[in-house]
Amino acid sequence: MYNQLCWFRNDLRVRDNPAFSSALEAGPTYAIYIATPGQWQLHDDAPIKIDFWRRNLIELKRELQKLDVDLLIFEVASYKQIPELINKVLQQLNIAQLHYNREYPLNERMRDQLVDSECAKLKVLISSFDDLLLGPPQFVLNKSGSPFKVFTPFARKALAEIQNSSNLLNTPIKIEKNRELPPIPGRLEDQVEIDGINWPEAKSQWELHWPAGESAACDQLDAFAQNQISAYKEQRDKPAVNATSQLSAYLTAGVISAADCWRAAQKYFDNTGVETWQNELLWREFYRYTVVHFPHVCMHKSYRENTNHIPWRHDKEEFEMWCQGQTGYPLVDAGMRQLLSRGWMHNRVRMVTAMFLSKHLLIDWRWGERWFMQNLIDGDFASNNGGWQWSASTGVDAAPYFRIFNPITQSKRFDAAGNYIRSYIPELAQLSDNCIHEPGDRRPNNYPSPLVDHKFGRARALRAFKDSAS
Numbered sequence: 001m002y003n004q005l006c007w008f009r010n011d012l013r014v015r016d017n018p019a020f021s022s023a024l025e026a027g028p029t030y031a032i033y034i035a036t037p038g039q040w041q042l043h044d045d046a047p048i049k050i051d052f053w054r055r056n057l058i059e060l061k062r063e064l065q066k067l068d069v070d071l072l073i074f075e076v077a078s079y080k081q082i083p084e085l086i087n088k089v090l091q092q093l094n095i096a097q098l099h100y101n102r103e104y105p106l107n108e109r110m111r112d113q114l115v116d117s118e119c120a121k122l123k124v125l126i127s128s129f130d131d132l133l134l135g136p137p138q139f140v141l142n143k144s145g146s147p148f149k150v151f152t153p154f155a156r157k158a159l160a161e162i163q164n165s166s167n168l169l170n171t172p173i174k175i176e177k178n179r180e181l182p183p184i185p186g187r188l189e190d191q192v193e194i195d196g197i198n199w200p201e202a203k204s205q206w207e208l209h210w211p212a213g214e215s216a217a218c219d220q221l222d223a224f225a226q227n228q229i230s231a232y233k234e235q236r237d238k239p240a241v242n243a244t245s246q247l248s249a250y251l252t253a254g255v256i257s258a259a260d261c262w263r264a265a266q267k268y269f270d271n272t273g274v275e276t277w278q279n280e281l282l283w284r285e286f287y288r289y290t291v292v293h294f295p296h297v298c299m300h301k302s303y304r305e306n307t308n309h310i311p312w313r314h315d316k317e318e319f320e321m322w323c324q325g326q327t328g329y330p331l332v333d334a335g336m337r338q339l340l341s342r343g344w345m346h347n348r349v350r351m352v353t354a355m356f357l358s359k360h361l362l363i364d365w366r367w368g369e370r371w372f373m374q375n376l377i378d379g380d381f382a383s384n385n386g387g388w389q390w391s392a393s394t395g396v397d398a399a400p401y402f403r404i405f406n407p408i409t410q411s412k413r414f415d416a417a418g419n420y421i422r423s424y425i426p427e428l429a430q431l432s433d434n435c436i437h438e439p440g441d442r443r444p445n446n447y448p449s450p451l452v453d454h455k456f457g458r459a460r461a462l463r464a465f466k467d468s469a470s
Contacts, residue, residue: 001027001028001179002026002027002028002096002097003027003028003029003030003093003094003095003096003181004023004024004026004027004028004029004030004095004096004097004098004099005023005029005030005031005032005089005090005093005095005097005098005099006019006020006022006023006029006030006031006032006069006099006100007019007031007032007033007034007086007098007099007100008020008031008032008033008060008071009033009100009101009103009108009254010101010103010132010252010253010254011101011131011132011254011257012053012056012057012059012060012253012254012255013060013063013214013217013254013255013256013257014060014063014064014067014175014214015172015175015214015218015257015260016172016257016259016260017101017131017257018101018129018131019099019100019101019127019128019129019131020099020175021172021175022099022127022129023097023099023127024067024069024175024176024178026097026099026127027096027097027179028178028179028180028181029069029178029179029181030069030070030072030093030095030181030184031064031069031070031071031072032071032072032073032074032089033057033060033071033072033073033074034073034074034075034076034082034085034086035073035074035075035076035192035197035198036075036076036077036078036079036081036082037075037077037197037198038077038078039077039078039079039107042078043107043373043381044370044373044374044379045373045379046343046373046374046375046376046377046379047200047201048203048206048210048343048375048376048377049249049252049253049343049376049377049378049379050199050200051199051200051202051203051206052206052210052212052249052253052377053253054194054197054199054202055207055212055213056212056213056253056255057071057073057194058194058212059212059213059214061194063213063214067175067176067177067178068177068178069178070181070184072089072184072188072191073191073192073193073194073196073197074089074188074190074191074192075190075192075196075197075198076190079107079108079110079111082111082114082115083111083114083115083117083118084118085189085190086098086115086118086119087118087121087122088188088189089188090118090119090122090124091122092185092188093184095124096124096125097124097125097126097127098115098119098124098125098126098127099126099127099128099129100112100126100127100128100129101128101129101130101131101132101254102128102129102130102131102132103132104132104133104137104288104291104292104382105291105298105381105382106291106295106298106299107298109295112128131254131257132254132258132288133258133285133288133289134158134162134165134258134259134262134281134282134285135158135161135162135165135285137288137289137292137293138292139161140154140157140158140161140289141157142157147289147293147294148286148289149396149397150396150397151282151283151286151396151397154282154286154289155279155282155286158282158285158286159282162262172259172260206343206377209342209343209344210249210343210377212255213255214255214256216250216255217247217250217255217256218256218260220245220246220247220250221245221247221256221260221261221264222264224245224246224247225264225265225267225268228242228243228244228245229245229265229268229271229273229274229277230268230271230273230274231243231273232244232273232274232276232277233272233273233275233276234273236276236277236347236348237348237414238348238414238415238420239334239335239346239348239349239414239415239420240415240417240419240420240423244346244347245261245277247261248344248378248380248383249344249377249378251284251378251380252377252378252379252380252383258281258284258285261281262278262281265277265278265281283386284382284383286386286396286397287382287383287385287386287387288382288383290303290382290386290395290396291381291382291385294396297385297389297395298381298385300366302389302392302394302395303389303394303395303396303398304394304395304396304398306468306469307392307393307394307465307468309468310394310464310465310468311362311464311467311468312362312363312364312365313361313362313363313364314363314364314367315361315363318361318363318451318452319357319361319363319367321448321451322336322353322356322357322361322363322368322451323336323371324336324337324340325337325340325424325425326448326451327356327448327450327451327452328443328447328448328449328450328451329356329407329408329411329450329451330411330418330421330425330428330436330437330438330439331349331352331407331408331410331411331414331415331420331421331437332349332352332353332356332407333424333425334349334415334420334421334423334424334425335349335350335352335353335424336353337424337425338423338424339372339375339376340375341424343375343376343377344376344377344378345376346420348410348414349420350372350387351387351390351391351405352405352407352410353368354368354372354387354388354391354392355391355392355399355404355405356405356407358388358391358392358393359391359392359404359405359457359458359461360404360407360452360454360457360458360461361451361452361457362457362460362461362464365388365389365391365392365394366388368388369384369385369388372384372388393465401461401462401465402462402465404457404458404461404462406454407454408437408438408454411437411438412437415437416433417433418431418433418436418437421436421437422436425447427444427446427447428443428444428447
């Protein structure tokens, strides 16, 4: 039997992990994880997200130990050092085959191409898998063989592919224990312990709100599927209601698979709530698909080139007020404060806050995209970029430029009793349900007046989009 190496990245689990299963099936298996603090900084990964990786690495190491698999941890500055490191590990451990699950942003694909080249030099085989998606992106094409640019036909084709996929619909195979490995020849170069990595300083509430590990993720999925998914369609847009899955952080870190989520939902397939939630999983799929087929979005560029001439404002003072939840629009401010305190924000409010920055304030959507990444526990490049470009009307199948959410109307519609606002803006807690959405003269002295008038902001945005297109 030949030694195998499974490279864990954004797939920190043993269950339903095709790369790991492939390695164990092929022969005696080592596992590695490579920390890249310099790359995390370049990618604006949030401290809460990085700490979530740390805690899930600890849980992953425990799960691997139960299977007699050693998890070797390495630390290098950035992706640039990874090909050389893996070359050394492959030789030191006498590896015959490398197994990993593919990642789709441009930097990750370039990294993997270089690693594949190192494997070729050493005549090491490669097995890679589309684990982060429900299906391979290269197979979901329109009739002319081109990638889809509109969500609805993409979703229709993707759904057909999913329904024909026996691998996706079947229960994951049971994982067997590792076969006996020769002892590791001493400590390898750049090898570290988990607590030896340059992690950000952790906060106690992070672990309270977001417990780590596959068991925690599976428990969350089961609770959602059994208790909330049936009402998901009716309740999902209400930020004060616990109606969403709260699985995004686990999906981003790969602690649970998208396939497991899909299978759990299929148990209740005759419910409209299930269809709505699965549609959200397909939006997640669509944004990753966009990153694969239109990689220019990975380079701080708009998907739609005809929006490149919009005269975005770069007002640092107004941007900072938006960041800190001081815009004078309660729903917007509640969302931004939720982000700061929880490292997460309700999806409806993400759209409202993003559209407020990019339309009402006409501030460059890339500023907001970066701020979200710097604070979100579930910060995922494809979903975050796709969501921001949707709101700013610069992205694939984005909201039309004239669609500009009125934050007061959104507040009254989706947080009618003001409970969400009260949770994050205590200075407004004493206002009536009617007044809390638009405090006006009743606002307390410690809450700001609106940063911009809705009608003025809307008119300015419409004018900017029209002028840039002429």
